[in-house]
Amino acid sequence: MKEIARVRKLAKISIADVAHVGPGTAAGEWFRRYWLVVGTTKELRDIPLGLKVLGEDLVLFRDLNGQMGLIGLHCPHRGTSLEYGDIEERGIRCPYHAWLFDVAGNCLEQPGEPRDSQYYKKVKHLSYPVRELGGLIFAYMGPDQKNPPPLPRYSPLIENGGQKYIELTRYYDYNWFNFIENGVDPVHFSVLHRSDPSDGTWRSWFFNRHDIPHFDAVETAYGVKVISRKPGPTAETEYVDEKSVALPSIIQIGDLEFTHFHKPRSALAEGSHIEHIMFVTPNDDDHFMLFTADSYTGLESDFFPKLADTRPPPLKEEKKEYDHRKHMPFRGSVRHEDIVTQGTQGRIDERNERLAASDRGVILLRKRILNAMKAVQKGALPQGVLTKERAQKIVKIDSFTGIRAKGVF
Ligand code: FES
Ligand SMILES: [Fe+2]
Numbered sequence: 001m002k003e004i005a006r007v008r009k010l011a012k013i014s015i016a017d018v019a020h021v022g023p024g025t026a027a028g029e030w031f032r033r034y035w036l037v038v039g040t041t042k043e044l045r046d047i048p049l050g051l052k053v054l055g056e057d058l059v060l061f062r063d064l065n066g067q068m069g070l071i072g073l074h075c076p077h078r079g080t081s082l083e084y085g086d087i088e089e090r091g092i093r094c095p096y097h098a099w100l101f102d103v104a105g106n107c108l109e110q111p112g113e114p115r116d117s118q119y120y121k122k123v124k125h126l127s128y129p130v131r132e133l134g135g136l137i138f139a140y141m142g143p144d145q146k147n148p149p150p151l152p153r154y155s156p157l158i159e160n161g162g163q164k165y166i167e168l169t170r171y172y173d174y175n176w177f178n179f180i181e182n183g184v185d186p187v188h189f190s191v192l193h194r195s196d197p198s199d200g201t202w203r204s205w206f207f208n209r210h211d212i213p214h215f216d217a218v219e220t221a222y223g224v225k226v227i228s229r230k231p232g233p234t235a236e237t238e239y240v241d242e243k244s245v246a247l248p249s250i251i252q253i254g255d256l257e258f259t260h261f262h263k264p265r266s267a268l269a270e271g272s273h274i275e276h277i278m279f280v281t282p283n284d285d286d287h288f289m290l291f292t293a294d295s296y297t298g299l300e301s302d303f304f305p306k307l308a309d310t311r312p313p314p315l316k317e318e319k320k321e322y323d324h325r326k327h328m329p330f331r332g333s334v335r336h337e338d339i340v341t342q343g344t345q346g347r348i349d350e351r352n353e354r355l356a357a358s359d360r361g362v363i364l365l366r367k368r369i370l371n372a373m374k375a376v377q378k379g380a381l382p383q384g385v386l387t388k389e390r391a392q393k394i395v396k397i398d399s400f401t402g403i404r405a406k407g408v409f
Contacts, residue, residue: 013374019348039136047087097111149381191209213228249280254400274296279291
């Protein structure tokens with residue numbers, strides 16, 4: 001009987017399920033197999049940080065001994081938010097009746113109870129393991145808390161002698177999957193960002209709306225990448241731009257140093273020296289957080305402070321007095337352009353679509369994610385979760401931008 005119920009459940013799952021991430025949902029269970037970024041080292045200071053992850057209300061904090069904890073937001077006593085708690089050496093203390101919890105969710109003190117009470121020992125609060133890597137804080141919310149999979153050593157986060165930069169956390173109010181799909185949709189670079197050497201946000205000759213580059217969508221060990229190409233300076237070479245999505249919800253691009261080919265073509269000869277990695281963590285079905293880390297291994301000094309100055313100034317657009325559209329004006333900032341288009345799509349399980357040939361990257365990604373969700377339903381490890389044997393390997397995600405031999409995948 002149980003087997004029949006399980007098979008029926010497997011038959012029902014579709015890519016529309018990726019939109020729902022709460023406990024017990026197909027995508028929620030899938031996400032809970034991975035280490036997810038929940039904060040940055042530089043933003044976790046001396047106050048607790050309330051946050052929602054995969055539909056669960058949590059609080060992230062660092063005790064005065066330097067240990068980090070991610071525990072349930074609401075005090076198990078009578079529910080007060082621990083976001084207002086006091087940080088102490090041994091943990092976080094609820095402001096209401098001073099119950100004290102350590103980073104593992106153990107209750108250590110209940111000062112209002114009778115002196116000889118042992119009741120505190122019986123109270124165990126929700127907690128998840130957390131780890132820091134390269135300035136980001138990862139949490140594992142999966143089933144095997146005592147024995148989580150290895151935290152992947154993502155290459156941009158590993159010390160490599162290069163320059164590093166971590167952005168402040170960004171918060172968005174639409175479904176996480178809209179953002180991720182955008183990473184394997186290269187046509188939008190040429191159109192939405194109005195790329196044109198003399199006009200538009202990127203002003204790029206490569207991602208150019210009058211001559212959109214051909215792209216291939218390719219399966220990789222970590223997920224999917226899209227490779228856009230144009231004929232190179234010689235017959236044997238081509239200009240290439242790779243953008244990748246790694247499971248569960250990571251995008252990497254490499255072209256920041258060329259600001260999308262804004263530099264002279266000769267500058268591309270060596271290829272990119274940058275990895276710009278973005279980790280998406282759903283708060284719930286309609287909100288997500290974005291954590292961005294950069295690693296640069298080129299010769300330029302002070303690369304990141306200088307980068308901002310090399311970008312063309314944002315275009316200024318006037319808002320007409322009779323224009324009541326919420327996001328106007330929106331052109332001129334790549335990030336704003338993305339928010340407007342992704343944020344107005346609606347969730348994948350609610351919208352109607354007419355997919356086209358140019359959606360092949362999106363289609364391939366959906367297939368891979370659906371397979372990963374199905375693997376979890378069957379009790380298998382989904383793509384992107386490391387086995388112990390591969391724990392020390394550096395996880396490298398393709399994001400080459402530059403000139404290379406023709407036809408390389
Ligand atoms: S509600 Fe937290 S100690 Fe009472
Ligand atoms: Fe974009």
